[in-house]
Structures are given as C-alpha cells and as structure tokens.
Amino acid sequence: MSTAGTTRARVTLPKVASERLIGHLAGEREGPVFLVSGGMHGNEPAGVHAVQRVLDSVQRNALPLRGELIGLVGNVAALAKGQRFQTRDLNRNWTDPEVRALLASDPAQDSPEDREQRELATLFLELGRSKPHPLCVLDLHSTSSVSAPFLIMADTLRNRRIAAAQPLPTILGLEELLDGTIMGFLTERGHIALAMEGGRHDAPATVDHLESALWMALVANKNLSAANVPDYHDHARRLAEAGAGLPGFLEVFQRHAVSPEDAFAMDAGFWSFQTVRRGQRLAEDARGVIHASRDALILMPLYQPQGSDGFFLAQAISPRKLRLSTWLRRLRAERLLGFFPGIARHPSRDDAWVVARAPGVERVKAILAFFGYRRCWEEDGRLVLARRRPGHKGRGRL
Numbered sequence: 001m002s003t004a005g006t007t008r009a010r011v012t013l014p015k016v017a018s019e020r021l022i023g024h025l026a027g028e029r030e031g032p033v034f035l036v037s038g039g040m041h042g043n044e045p046a047g048v049h050a051v052q053r054v055l056d057s058v059q060r061n062a063l064p065l066r067g068e069l070i071g072l073v074g075n076v077a078a079l080a081k082g083q084r085f086q087t088r089d090l091n092r093n094w095t096d097p098e099v100r101a102l103l104a105s106d107p108a109q110d111s112p113e114d115r116e117q118r119e120l121a122t123l124f125l126e127l128g129r130s131k132p133h134p135l136c137v138l139d140l141h142s143t144s145s146v147s148a149p150f151l152i153m154a155d156t157l158r159n160r161r162i163a164a165a166q167p168l169p170t171i172l173g174l175e176e177l178l179d180g181t182i183m184g185f186l187t188e189r190g191h192i193a194l195a196m197e198g199g200r201h202d203a204p205a206t207v208d209h210l211e212s213a214l215w216m217a218l219v220a221n222k223n224l225s226a227a228n229v230p231d232y233h234d235h236a237r238r239l240a241e242a243g244a245g246l247p248g249f250l251e252v253f254q255r256h257a258v259s260p261e262d263a264f265a266m267d268a269g270f271w272s273f274q275t276v277r278r279g280q281r282l283a284e285d286a287r288g289v290i291h292a293s294r295d296a297l298i299l300m301p302l303y304q305p306q307g308s309d310g311f312f313l314a315q316a317i318s319p320r321k322l323r324l325s326t327w328l329r330r331l332r333a334e335r336l337l338g339f340f341p342g343i344a345r346h347p348s349r350d351d352a353w354v355v356a357r358a359p360g361v362e363r364v365k366a367i368l369a370f371f372g373y374r375r376c377w378e379e380d381g382r383l384v385l386a387r388r389r390p391g392h393k394g395r396g397r398l
C-alpha cells in the first residue's frame with residue numbers, strides 16, 4: 001500500500017499500523033480534511049479497493065486537491081483473515097463511556113477488535129483536535145445480500161448536504177437505531193459522517209459504486225471540483241443508473257436484531273429495497289416464523305453467519321416533506337416543539353424531548369423525527385426522543 005503524498009501532508013497523523021494507512025495526500029490549497037475508510041468489516045474488501053483506486057488516480061493524474069485526503073483500513077487483522085470480525089463487530093462500542101474506558105485500559109489486555117478500535121479512536125480524536133473542522137468521513141461497506149448502492153447517515157443537516165449531492169437512496173433513522181456506531185461517535189463531534197453500502201460483497205460492480213460515490217463525495221465536500229475529476233459524469237451516471245427508480249430518502253422504522261442463540265435464518269431470495277407486504281413471511285428463528293409487521297421496503301437481509309441485524313424495514317420519505325424539514329430545522333423551529341401537547345423538554349439533556357405514552361404518541365414521534373429526533377428509549381415509563389448533536393464543542397475530547 002502506498003503512503004506517499006503528492007505534496008507535504010499538513011495534518012499530523014498519530015502513529016498507526018502501516019497496513020492501516022492506504023494513503024495520505026495533501027493538496028497545495030487549503031481545504032477540508034476528508035477521511036475515507038474501507039474494510040471496517042474484514043469480509044468487505046471492496047471498500048479498500050475503491051479507496052486505492054481513487055488515491056492512485058489523484059496521485060497519477062496530479063489532481064488539484066484542496067485540503068487533504070486520508071485513506072484507511074478499518075479492521076486490519078480481520079481483513080487479512082477475510083472475516084467480518086474476530087471477537088466483536090468493530091462498528092459497535094463507540095459510545096463515549098466505552099471509548100473512554102478502552103483508552104484508559106491496559107493495551108496488553110486488548111482483544112483483536114479492542115486493538116483496532118484503540119488505534120482508530122486515537123486517530124479520530126487527534127484529527128478532531130486539528131484544524132480544519134469538521135472532518136468529512138465516508139465509511140465504505142458491502143452487504144451479504146444483493147443490493148442497489150445506498151448511503152446511511154445520522155440525520156444532521158451537515159450530513160444531508162453531502163448525501164443530497166449523490167444520486168443514491170439515503171437511509172435515515174438506521175444509524176440512530178444502533179447504539180455505539182462509528183458514525184454516531186463522529187457525528188456527535190460535529191463531523192460529517194456517512195456510511196455507504198456499495199452492493200453485494202463479491203459483485204464486481206460494488207467496487208465501482210464505492211469508487212464513484214467517493215469521487216462525488218470529494219466534490220460535494222469541495223476537496224475537488226467536478227471539472228478536475230476524470231470521467232466525473234460517468235461516475236454520476238453510474239450511480240444514477242444504480243439508484244434509478246428508488247426513493248431518494250428513506251427512513252427505517254424497524255430493526256430485527258439477532259443474536260447467535262436465535263438461530264436466525266433469512267428466507268432465500270430477498271434483496272435490499274424489495275417491497276414486502278404486511279404479514280409476509282421473511283425469516284425463521286428458534287421462536288418460530290418471522291413476518292413483516294407492515295408494508296415496507298426491506299433492507300440488508302442477512303445472508304452470512306456473522307452479524308447482529310437480521311433485516312431492516314423502511315419507508316420512503318417524500319422529497320417535499322424532506323425539504324420542509326430542512327427548512328424548518330434551519331429556522332430552528334424545534335424551539336416551538338414544547339408548545340405541542342404531550343411534548344416536554346428533557347430535564348437534563350438539551351438534545352432530547354420527553355413524550356408521554358398516550359394515544360397519538362406515534363404522531364408525536366413522527367413530528368419529532370421530522371426534526372431529526374429519531375433515537376428513542378424509555379425513562380420512568382415515558383419515551384425519550386433524542387437526535388445526534390452536530391455540536392461544535394467536544395470534538396477532540398471524550
């Protein structure tokens with residue numbers, strides 16, 4: 001893997017394993033730092049290949065990069081073994097208390113994934129302290145099922161700006177359903193953070209999709225201009241064709257979590273974005289048959305032994321509703337939410353609202369989702385709805 005840059009790199013990276021750094025390029029002109037990772041799951045090498053292609057092309061063609069581009073391997077040891085992970089999913093355990101505990105613990109006791117996470121967390125925190133802010137992070141993945149490419153992000157306006165520039169479906173609400181993801185960790189520090197699913201692990205088009213999305217994200221983040229990217233319009237067309245006929249934005253309303261003792265088995269033949277009907281048989285586990293709870297689009301049905309998400313169910317969001325929500329959030333209209341019956345400010349969190357469990361609660365939840373409050377849990381018999389804080393403070397601290 002090459003680590004040479006076209007010019008002198010400006011941000012200083014903490015020491016990382018040489019296999020982790022695919023490359024670090026710095027342009028002559030000041031600009032944002034763009035971080036791209038592949039292989040966060042070790043059985044997904046397509047992302048690593050896509051990063052290599054783009055870094056090679058930027059160097060070979062001496063493209064006029066603004067700011068810096070850093071390419072990383074996520075789970076170095078699992079990638080070498082071709083496994084999703086060795087002891088645990090590297091894309092979990094990223095809540096602040098978990099990261100703090102890991103960094104304070106003895107490295108000699110690290111599990112294989114602890115070792116990976118320690119290095120990545122140190123890198124993210126140190127880059128978060130350096131200027132310029134925010135970082136733009138794109139994490140490249142692939143799926144076990146057949147799938148059109150799509151983006152996943154926490155619902156912040158900064159993330160929406162980068163996602164909206166891509167002609168691909170974007171999934172909202174999924175990141176908020178999972179606790180302790182890398183994207184959540186980065187978004188809470190005010191960074192732009194998106195994950196991309198390029199298609200099935202072994203499909204040749206998957207690397208192409210991931211490469212095209214990386215070029216388009218570099219342009220959307222103003223690290224490159226479209227005019228300087230070789231074949232930019234071919235990349236845009238490729239993604240537009242792959243996403244043709246699919247909704248621009250979707251929201252996930254259900255995650256089917258699985259653990260090894262469930263003996264979960266997805267029925268054969270499902271693919272991402274396939275329409276399923278209420279009551280349709282989807283899978284089976286030790287407790288019996290699993291049906292769709294309502295009409296939906298199914299996402300990421302699980303067809304590999306490792307993994308804790310059986311499938312997700314999603315619905316399209318109308319573009320009009322999305323535009324209205326962006327506009328109201330820019331106006332900070334959520335300040336008025338406290339006037340709605342049944343909604344009250346959370347006593348101690350500035351990023352959350354408390355909702356009484358009463359008739360009409362689903363409508364109240366929909367209103368809060370409109371403003372990005374999609375994380376939901378229960379406290380003292382009442383629901384708490386929170387959103388990722390695109391905060392400007394604490395970016396390099398824990």
Ligand SMILES: [Zn+2]
Binds near residue numbers: 040
């Ligand atoms: Zn993955």
